[in-house]
Amino acid sequence: METNNQLNGTISVPGDKSISHRSIILGAISHGTTTINNFLRSADCLSTMAVFQNLGVKIDEQNQQIKVHGVGINGLKDPSVKLNMGNSGTSTRLISGLLAGQSFSSEVVGDASLSKRPMKRIITPLSEMGAKIHATDNHLPMTIDGSRLHGIEYTMPVASAQVKSAIILAALNADGNTTIIEPVKSRDHTENMLMRFSPNSIEKHANQIIIHPRHSLTGQAITVPGDMSSAAFFLVAAAVIPNSKVTIQNVGINPTRAGIINVLKRAGAKIRIENQTGDAEPSADITVEAGALTPFTVGSDEIPGLVDEVPLLALLAARANGTSKITGAEELRFKESDRLNVIATEFKKLGIAIEELRDGFIIDGSKPWHLVDPNLDSHKDHRIAMTLKIASLLLKQPVTIKDFDCINISYPTFSDDLAKLRS
Numbered sequence: 001m002e003t004n005n006q007l008n009g010t011i012s013v014p015g016d017k018s019i020s021h022r023s024i025i026l027g028a029i030s031h032g033t034t035t036i037n038n039f040l041r042s043a044d045c046l047s048t049m050a051v052f053q054n055l056g057v058k059i060d061e062q063n064q065q066i067k068v069h070g071v072g073i074n075g076l077k078d079p080s081v082k083l084n085m086g087n088s089g090t091s092t093r094l095i096s097g098l099l100a101g102q103s104f105s106s107e108v109v110g111d112a113s114l115s116k117r118p119m120k121r122i123i124t125p126l127s128e129m130g131a132k133i134h135a136t137d138n139h140l141p142m143t144i145d146g147s148r149l150h151g152i153e154y155t156m157p158v159a160s161a162q163v164k165s166a167i168i169l170a171a172l173n174a175d176g177n178t179t180i181i182e183p184v185k186s187r188d189h190t191e192n193m194l195m196r197f198s199p200n201s202i203e204k205h206a207n208q209i210i211i212h213p214r215h216s217l218t219g220q221a222i223t224v225p226g227d228m229s230s231a232a233f234f235l236v237a238a239a240v241i242p243n244s245k246v247t248i249q250n251v252g253i254n255p256t257r258a259g260i261i262n263v264l265k266r267a268g269a270k271i272r273i274e275n276q277t278g279d280a281e282p283s284a285d286i287t288v289e290a291g292a293l294t295p296f297t298v299g300s301d302e303i304p305g306l307v308d309e310v311p312l313l314a315l316l317a318a319r320a321n322g323t324s325k326i327t328g329a330e331e332l333r334f335k336e337s338d339r340l341n342v343i344a345t346e347f348k349k350l351g352i353a354i355e356e357l358r359d360g361f362i363i364d365g366s367k368p369w370h371l372v373d374p375n376l377d378s379h380k381d382h383r384i385a386m387t388l389k390i391a392s393l394l395l396k397q398p399v400t401i402k403d404f405d406c407i408n409i410s411y412p413t414f415s416d417d418l419a420k421l422r423s
């Protein structure tokens with residue numbers, strides 16, 4: 001299965017998707033102007049931007065810098081249109097938290113994939129706070145009648161940064177404090193950013209966050225680090241494609257997001273992390289070089305820190321010399337596609353020895369791949385499309401990937417960056 005598709009060189013990847021969303025959201029409800037450098041101009045983040053424009057927030061762009069002219073938490077305007085969240089779960093869940101405490105009603109809609117994704121996870125805690133949300137069968141479209149909210153104490157049943165952030169944003173406009181208890185920690189970008197925009201609004205403890213409402217937010221200058229979830233395609237590619245060596249500069253390495261680095265190390269990948277900055281959202285240059293890979297296990301405690309990288313972990317496992325097991329990843333069934341089922345289905349077309357479990361996979365990477373069906377399908381899921389593209393670099397035969405343009409959701413310049421590493 002040796003190919004000449006090795007990747008070599010140094011690139012940087014676009015800005016982090018989670019941080020880009022949050023910089024628009026917190027900027028919009030602040031007083032003063034928020035500037036955003038290295039904002040990710042992908043379809044999901046542009047959905048967030050358009051929603052706030054429909055809520056009366058002026059957002060403009062000069063020399064690739066985004067400027068959000070904040071209106072304060074009570075300055076959003078009654079939208080005269082449906083708020084279209086496109087394909088973005090993050091936009092939907094975070095902004096719904098904010099809409100719950102407004103003085104107007106909003107109708108939230110999304111595309112076919114988003115309309116299949118579960119919203120009960122936000123409806124339950126927000127309703128406990130006094131929100132009035134109507135959604136047939138807990139799916140979009142959803143009507144949110146803005147109401148007076150009160151503080152709650154909430155223990156998160158699933159580790160979800162989107163749910164946590166929805167509660168935080170609602171809590172900013174509630175009567176009384178809100179306490180969120182997180183048995184397993186999810187990404188903490190909302191908390192980190194709120195610490196900057198309004199230090200008196202938030203207390204952060206080991207597994208507990210307390211929100212103190214009604215402190216105003218002040219606009220900030222944000223520089224978004226490179227997206228670890230985008231960098232991960234090339235980090236894993238460099239680990240699995242013989243003779244590769246790739247450096248990705250300025251990647252966000254917030255520990256709640258960098259789980260893939262730990263797994264790459266455990267699998268024996270040659271990896272180096274350099275030039276780290278010491279911010280609340282640290283970043284660094286990461287180099288990975290191809291080499292022999294050993295099998296690994298990943299369990300539920302690690303999943304939140306690498307939830308969007310699980311398709312890539314499956315690819316890493318499919319090139320390790322033995323049987324790897326990934327469990328505790330049932331959340332993958334509720335993303336843009338059922339990612340556990342789709343990865344198992346598409347990897348079987350490549351002749352990979354993969355067994356789909358209820359909550360993960362068992363993958364025997366010691367068995368050679370043999371192409372069974374060259375007609376691969378992204379299922380309109382950006383992370384699946386890019387994972388299959390990297391996998392295809394290990395094949396001698398050509399394959400096609402249906403609906404590959406869905407990569408625009410998170411990484412519109414993926415193909416350009418891949419081309420740079422192949423030239």
Ligand SMILES: O=C(O)C1=C[C@@H](OP(=O)(O)O)[C@@H](O)[C@H](O)C1
Nearest residue numbers: 018090159160161162163307308
């Ligand atoms: O908060 C965020 O920005 C995100 C949280 C994760 O979702 P969950 O919180 O639902 O696990 C992740 O899958 C998504 O890509 C982005």
Ligand SMILES: C=C(OP(=O)(O)O)C(=O)O
Nearest residue numbers: 087088089090308335383
């Ligand atoms: C799950 C993802 O995003 P979202 O939930 O925002 O649609 C993702 O980017 O992989």
